[in-house]
Amino acid sequence: MxxxxxxxxxxxxxxxxxxxxxxxxxxAPSGAKVYFIETRVLPILDVQIDFAGGGAFVPAAKAGxxxxxxxxxxxxxxxxxxxxxxxxxxxxxxxxxGGADSDRASVSLRTLSTQAEREAALxxxxxxxxxxxxxxxxxxxxxxxxxxxxxxxxTRPDAIAGKxxxxxxxxxxxxxxxxTVDSVSAITRDDxxxxxxxxxGARGAVVSIIGDxxxxxxxxxxxxxxxxxxxxxxxxxxxxxxxxxxxTIKIPHPAAQSHVHVGLPAIRRxxxxxxPLLVGNYTLGGGGFVSRLMREVREKRGYAYSVYxxxxxxxxxxxxxxxxxTKRDQVDAALKVVDEVLTAYMAKGPxxxxxxxxxxxxxxxxxxxxxxxAKLLGYLSAxxxxxxxxxxxxxxxxxxxxxxxxQVKAAFARHVKPENLVTVVVAAD
Amino acid sequence: MKPLLAPLVLLAFxxxxxxTLANPFETRLANGLxxxxxxxxxxxxxxxxxxxxxxxMDEKDGTSGVAHALEHLMFxxxxxxxxxxxxxxxxxxxxxxxxxxxxxxxxxxQIVPKGALPEMMKLEAxxxxxxxxxxxxxxxxxxxxxxxxxxxxxxNPQALVYETLNSTMFQxxxxxxxxxxxxxxxxxxxxxxxxxxYRAWYAPNNAYVVVAGDVDHREVFRLxxxxxxxxxxxxxxxxxxxxxxxxxxxxxxxVKAPAKLPYIAMSWKTPRLRDVQKDRDPYALEVLAAVLDGxxxxxxxxxxxxxxxxxxxxxxxxxGTLRGEASFTLDGQPAEGKTVAELEAALRAExxxxxDEGVSAEELARVKTQSIAAQIYKRDSLMxxxxxxxxxxxxxxxxxxxxxxxxxxxxxxxxEVQAVAKKYFSDDTLSIAVLDPQPLENAKxxxxxxxxxx
Numbered sequence: 001m002x003x004x005x006x007x008x009x010x011x012x013x014x015x016x017x018x019x020x021x022x023x024x025x026x027x028a029p030s031g032a033k034v035y036f037i038e039t040r041v042l043p044i045l046d047v048q049i050d051f052a053g054g055g056a057f058v059p060a061a062k063a064g065x066x067x068x069x070x071x072x073x074x075x076x077x078x079x080x081x082x083x084x085x086x087x088x089x090x091x092x093x094x095x096x097x098g099g100a101d102s103d104r105a106s107v108s109l110r111t112l113s114t115q116a117e118r119e120a121a122l123x124x125x126x127x128x129x130x131x132x133x134x135x136x137x138x139x140x141x142x143x144x145x146x147x148x149x150x151x152x153x154x155t156r157p158d159a160i161a162g163k164x165x166x167x168x169x170x171x172x173x174x175x176x177x178x179x180t181v182d183s184v185s186a187i188t189r190d191d192x193x194x195x196x197x198x199x200x201g202a203r204g205a206v207v208s209i210i211g212d213x214x215x216x217x218x219x220x221x222x223x224x225x226x227x228x229x230x231x232x233x234x235x236x237x238x239x240x241x242x243x244x245x246x247x248t249i250k251i252p253h254p255a256a257q258s259h260v261h262v263g264l265p266a267i268r269r270x271x272x273x274x275x276p277l278l279v280g281n282y283t284l285g286g287g288g289f290v291s292r293l294m295r296e297v298r299e300k301r302g303y304a305y306s307v308y309x310x311x312x313x314x315x316x317x318x319x320x321x322x323x324x325x326t327k328r329d330q331v332d333a334a335l336k337v338v339d340e341v342l343t344a345y346m347a348k349g350p351x352x353x354x355x356x357x358x359x360x361x362x363x364x365x366x367x368x369x370x371x372x373x374a375k376l377l378g379y380l381s382a383x384x385x386x387x388x389x390x391x392x393x394x395x396x397x398x399x400x401x402x403x404x405x406x407q408v409k410a411a412f413a414r415h416v417k418p419e420n421l422v423t424v425v426v427a428a429d
Numbered sequence: 430m431k432p433l434l435a436p437l438v439l440l441a442f443x444x445x446x447x448x449t450l451a452n453p454f455e456t457r458l459a460n461g462l463x464x465x466x467x468x469x470x471x472x473x474x475x476x477x478x479x480x481x482x483x484x485x486m487d488e489k490d491g492t493s494g495v496a497h498a499l500e501h502l503m504f505x506x507x508x509x510x511x512x513x514x515x516x517x518x519x520x521x522x523x524x525x526x527x528x529x530x531x532x533x534x535x536x537x538x539q540i541v542p543k544g545a546l547p548e549m550m551k552l553e554a555x556x557x558x559x560x561x562x563x564x565x566x567x568x569x570x571x572x573x574x575x576x577x578x579x580x581x582x583x584x585n586p587q588a589l590v591y592e593t594l595n596s597t598m599f600q601x602x603x604x605x606x607x608x609x610x611x612x613x614x615x616x617x618x619x620x621x622x623x624x625x626x627y628r629a630w631y632a633p634n635n636a637y638v639v640v641a642g643d644v645d646h647r648e649v650f651r652l653x654x655x656x657x658x659x660x661x662x663x664x665x666x667x668x669x670x671x672x673x674x675x676x677x678x679x680x681x682x683x684v685k686a687p688a689k690l691p692y693i694a695m696s697w698k699t700p701r702l703r704d705v706q707k708d709r710d711p712y713a714l715e716v717l718a719a720v721l722d723g724x725x726x727x728x729x730x731x732x733x734x735x736x737x738x739x740x741x742x743x744x745x746x747x748x749g750t751l752r753g754e755a756s757f758t759l760d761g762q763p764a765e766g767k768t769v770a771e772l773e774a775a776l777r778a779e780x781x782x783x784x785d786e787g788v789s790a791e792e793l794a795r796v797k798t799q800s801i802a803a804q805i806y807k808r809d810s811l812m813x814x815x816x817x818x819x820x821x822x823x824x825x826x827x828x829x830x831x832x833x834x835x836x837x838x839x840x841x842x843x844x845e846v847q848a849v850a851k852k853y854f855s856d857d858t859l860s861i862a863v864l865d866p867q868p869l870e871n872a873k874x875x876x877x878x879x880x881x882x883x
Contacts, residue, residue, distance in 0.1 A: 041471050042808050082735065086725040090795050093802030112802060141738055148741050148765045152689045155869055157584060254687055254872040255584045257576065288525065289504070289516035299513065302572025305580055325580050357521055364523025367542045371472030372809045 021370065023380065023390055024215060030202035030226040031233075035380040036218045037210040039373065045113045045211035046377045047122070048098065049129065049225060050385045053105030053199030056174045056238035056315070064146060064179030065187050066100040069134075069195045072142060073107065076133040085128065094121035096128070102175050103238070103315045104385060105199065108377070113212035122221060129200065130228035134192045146184050158325075161259035161426040164251060168422045169244050169264050169319060201233025202226040206384035210373050241265050241317045243420045250428035258331040258427045262338060263321035264420040269313040269386040273411035275399045277311050280408035282358040283350040284342070285309025285322060290357065292341050297324060303334040315386070320416055328427050335423070346416065349409040363397045453818065453828055454646035456653075460662045461634025464653045465828060466646035467814055475642030476815040477549045478538040479557070480823055483630035485610075486532045486603040486753050487668065492618060494610015495626045497530040498574050502623055503537065504528075505566045507559040512566060515552055522548060532604055533752040534823040540812065543643045547652050550638075554656035557631055567620035575616075578609045586686035590862045594694050597682045598860035602673040604753050634662040637822055641815040673698070673754050680860040688866035690741060691769045694760040695776065698858040699747065699849075701755035705830045705837070711749035712837045713845040714757055714853070719796045720788050720846065721745035721759075721779060726795065728779055729761075739767050739775045750824040757853065769863050780854050787847035797839045804835060 024036040032049075058065045074096060075082045089096060094117065098106035107129060111121035153159035163178045170176025207222045244264060267273060285293035285308050297307040307324040322342065326334045350358065370376055370393075383392055453467040485496050506512040519526040524541030539549045582588045592607045599605035610618075638657065640649050676698060702711040722729045722745035733740040743761035759780075763772040807813045818828040826834075 042805070044805060044809065083726070083731060086730070090724045090726040091798060093798045110806065112805060138735075141735070144738075144765060145734075145741055148690060148762075151765075152762075155687050155689050155866075254869065256579045257584055287520060289513070290520045295513070298573055300569065302569040303576070305573055305577035326576060327579065357517070361520045361523055364521075364542055364545075365525070366523070367473050368523065368525070368540055371474045371811065374809055 021376070021393065023383070023393070024218075025390055026219070028202070028207070028219070028222045028226055030205075030223055030229065032202045032205040032207050032222060032226040032229075033384055034207045034209065034218070034222040035384045036208075036215065036222075037376055037380065038213065038215065038218070039210060040212050042373065043113045043212055044110065044373065045118055045213055046108065046110050046209070046373050047125065047221065047225070048106055048108040048208045048377055048381045050206045050208070050381050051105045051200050051233065052103065052204055052236040052315075053195070054101050054103040055177065056102050057199060057236060058174060058177075058195070060174070060177045061183055062187055062191060063174075063177045063183040065191055065195055066105060066199075067179070068139070068142060068146065068184075068187060069192045069199075070098065070100040070105045070107070072134050072139060072192060073128045073132045073196075075138040075142070076135045077128040078131040078133070080127065081135070082138060085124065088124055089121070092117050092121050092124075094124075096125065102318075106381070110374075118213075122224065126225050126228065129225060130230075132196060134189050134196075136189055139187075139189055139192065143184050143187065146179065147181050150179060150181055150184065157253045157255040157257070157259045157426045160251060160253065161261055161424055164249060164426070165261040165263065165321070165422065165424040166319075168247070168249055168424060171242060171244055173241055174238060175241065175265070175314070175316070175318075197230040198232040199236070200229055201231055202229045204233035204235060205229065206381060208377055208380035208384060210377050210380060238316055243417075244422050246419050246421050248423040248425070251424070251426045253427040255427040256328065257325045258328045258425050260324050260326070260331065260335065260338075261321055261424045262323075262335075262342075262421060263319055264416065264422060265317035266311050266320035266415045267313045267318065268316055269318070269388075271313065271415075273407075273415060274313065276403050276407040276411035277415065279355070279358050279362065279400055279403040280350065280412060281309055281311055282361065283354040284345050287358065287361065290361075292345065293322065293324075293338065296337050296341050297334060301333075301337065303327075303330060303337065307338075328429055331425060331428060335425075342416075346409070346412050346418075349405045349412070352405065355403070355405055355408070359400050359403070362400045366396065452646075454650075455828075456650050458633065458654060458658050460658065460660055461632075462653070462657050462660070463637040463822075464650060464657075465637060465639050465818055465822070466644060466649045467639075467641040467818065468644060468646055469641055469808075469811060469814065470643040472811075473543050473643050474540065474811060475543045475546045475549075475640060475644050476538060476540050476811045477546060477553065478536055478639040478815050478819055479553050479636055480534050480536045480639065480819045481630060481636045482534055482752075482823065483626075483635060484531050484533045484535055484752075485606055485608040487630065487666075488603065488606065488626075490606075491614060492610075492622045492626075493606040493614045494574065494578075494608070495618060495622050496535055497609055498571060498615070498618060499623050499626050500528045500530045500535050500537075501570050501574055502562060502567065502627075503556055503560060505570070506561050507556050508561055509555055509559060510552070515556065518548065518552060524549070530608055531823075532608060536819060536823075538812075538815070546640070546642075546644060546649070550649075550652050550656045553638075554660070557633065557636070557657065558660050560627055560631075562620050562624045562627065564620045567623060571615060571618060574609070575612065578612060578615065582607065582609060583612070586684070586688045586864050586866070587692050589686055590684050590692055590694055590864045593682050593684050594696055594860060594862035597680050597862060598676075598696050598698070598756065599673055599754065602671050602754050629666050632663045632665065633657055633660045635665055637819075639815045639819045639822075641811045641818075676858045676860075679856045681863075682861070683863045683865045685865045685867050687869050687872040688864060690762045690765075691866055692760070692762050692864035693769050693773055693776075693861065694758060694863075695773065695859060695861045696756045696758045697854055699755050699757045699853045700749070701751055701753075702749040702824070702826065705826060705833055709841075709845060710849050710852070711755075713841050713849040714747045715749060715838060716788075716793070716796050716841045717783065717846050717849060718745045718747040718757065719799065720783070720792045723796060724799055732779065733761070733772075733775055737775065738764055740764055740772055743772075743776065750821060750826055752824055773861070780850055783847060783850040784854070787843040790843070793841070793843060793846075796841075800835055800838055
């Protein structure tokens with residue numbers, strides 16, 4: 001493969017706007033916010049429901065609770081055990097997906113839109129959302145598997161680097177906390193029950209629906225999925241983020257390559273600097289082969305296979321990160337190049353040619369980012385969860401085109417301050 | 430952690446939507462280039478792919494990895510284009526592009542707004558014949574490839590196990606070599622090796638184009654003639670069969686690497702799909718893999734991960750659509766407190782149960798349901814549709830047989846699954862590779878390699 005494709009980038013680099021895609025929005029009687037696109041071309045239906053139920057709402061001593069709660073929804077619900085739930089999904093040809101990240105817990109469903117399959121699949125989704133039983137025996141087994149995975153990850157340079165980087169840029173904040181053997185061991189069934197009750201409520205839930213159903217059917221689906229949810233929810237916000245001090249952390253590891261992360265907590269999804277940073281990062285390290293980091297680190301010097309930068313905005317200040325992996329004896333040289341590229345970019349911003357190229361890629365490439373129901377579902381849920389305007393898609397080209405070199409420079413100066421930059425190197429000499 | 434080998438099964442016997450009349454469309458240019466077009470007007474986008482029937486299996490000892498290295502170099506300059514310009518043009522068109530190398534083929538693609546398709550075809554046709562390779566470009570890029578090898582293989586214990594398994598189970602067949610190449614071969618590769626590879630295999634008569642999207646196939650055919658048509662066909666190197674001799678006895682190897690959980694991969698030699706109509710065993714093996722590990726309710730998830738809790742993860746994979754030797758692989762990590770030997774016994778017991786009892790009607794029905802649903806869901810992705818056509822063609826299976834493959838899969842009986850379980854799972858054709866985890870503090874720091882070039 002010529003380059004790695006980073007799913008991480010999806011938030012900031014994947015945007016779409018399509019004249020003609022009509023997003024409908026309403027609030028269900030349950031209180032859930034609903035976002036809907038009707039498209040009848042394929043006989044499929046995608047539904048996703050998002051809650052403010054990510055890791056940011058969990059105390060460090062119980063880190064792992066958000067993920068376990070989400071995953072164990074399918075471990076038993078009402079009178080169904082986990083074998084019945086998985087068997088029924090397979091028999092329907094339906095797929096349940098989702099997970100928990102820092103901000104969100106998500107449950108998604110893809111099903112055929114034929115009535116029998118669709119109704120049965122939605123019933124199952126409603127049941128796992130509203131009546132999970134969190135069986136003790138399954139919890140113990142899944143805690144064991146989580147702990148084994150944590151211990152395994154503690155041997156992997158990429159995983160070590162990711163965890164240490166998050167911890168260093170988010171001191172004393174849940175965004176920086178990763179599950180540990182102790183924190184997972186401490187989680188009880190009561191914790192799951194309470195977390196579900198508090199975070200999986202209809203108030204604050206976002207229901208995204210796309211596919212082969214009518215508006216009236218979508219209204220009924222949204223209500224049916226949310227009317228029996230627990231009473232919690234509402235406007236939950238994680239505690240405020242503190243900026244870290246500039247520092248370099250080196251961690252020993254026997255790997256052939258050093259894994260490098262450089263970054264800091266940068267912006268909220270609601271920040272007005274979103275577009276200048278989105279457009280600006282394309283030239284710095286978000287635009288694949290045409291980015292400066294790729295050219296200087298990889299193409300000119302052969303230091304790395306993968307080198308990139310991204311902003312990953314969250315409810316609160318999400319990370320900005322530059323990452324690469326390089327043969328351990330040349331890591332200092334690679335870091336020096338990164339520093340020079342970033343410093344020069346902070347000082348002068350993109351050239352007018354670079355800025356024009358970035359805009360052209362983003363505006364002309366919109367069609368690519370919204371050419372499937374699956375991609376559109378992701379954007380519906382982001383618009384709903386982060387409270388973006390309904391016109392976000394239509395406005396996108398104009399917002400991108402309006403960005404100036406001065407705005408890029410000013411936005412980077414505001415959000416990428418050298419005094420807060422943290423460098424983590426795993427497998428350093 | 431998802432077992433490493435699981436993705437193999439996803440591409441095998443991929444199924445497609447019931448075709449609308451005559452769609453896809455195919456033509457063949459006078460120079461031997463085949464062009465396959467799948468019209469799908471759902472969004473104003475297009476996928477353009479070129480597949481070369483040259484992968485790591487066509488390499489020679491001493492230059493392993495050259496197919497993949499050339500893939501990287503294809504993004505450098507041509508007689509008409511400066512180095513780096515290819516990616517720039519794609520980006521400015523609002524598109525994205527990449528490439529991938531397998532054991533059987535090397536493929537390049539661009540996903541673009543449909544208006545940019547002609548330019549993509551022009552660019553891709555240009556580098557089919559006009560690549561300018563030189564020592565300087567090569568010297569920088571081969572370092573990148575070595576970094577890729579460190580990232581994907583050298584520092585990845587399960588990948589090391591897989592590499593070792595392949596080089597153990599195949600002794601004559603070229604699948605024994607890793608796609609990315611041995612590090613020592615990369616260190617000694619020259620730009621002339623890459624040039625020789627390019628000259629030997631990059632020809633219209635060794636390639637096919639796949640286009641999917643909101644396009645008119647007649648217009649695509651016309652553009653193909655315009656841009657690819659002028660290239661001359663050339664004689665291709667002889668491909669020797671290099672068939673693997675009959676294995677006679679179990680082979681066991683282990684790999685030490687810094688890790689916590691052990692890992693086991695077990696591979697049996699099996700037939701590949703040769704005759705779409707007449708073969709039966711490859712379809713039955715595909716169903717067997719799906720019964721064991723096709724979905725969340727399959728036997729491995731139900732019995733090994735959830736039931737006996739012996740496995741942290743467990744997978745089964747069979748890919749019968751390939752050019753070389755096929756195999757059926759089971760792999761997994763034992764749960765904490767369980768040993769590799771216990772997991773091996775449990776994996777074998779699952780095969781034994783099917784040898785003794787076959788599979789249930791419910792299990793067969795589930796495989797069918799999953800195949801039909803996957804066929805419909807695939808229509809939500811242009812890339813998936815183009816990939817399906819391209820990867821089948823790479824194995825010598827026509828896109829025209831996509832529906833036949835699905836029907837054959839659906840026709841497999843319990844007796845047939847039981848029969849292949851009895852027939853192919855003898856220890857005599859089995860190879861087993863195991864990860865022997867080493868504590869980090871004991872692991873010796875790896876000697877830097879591949880640094881010095883003159």
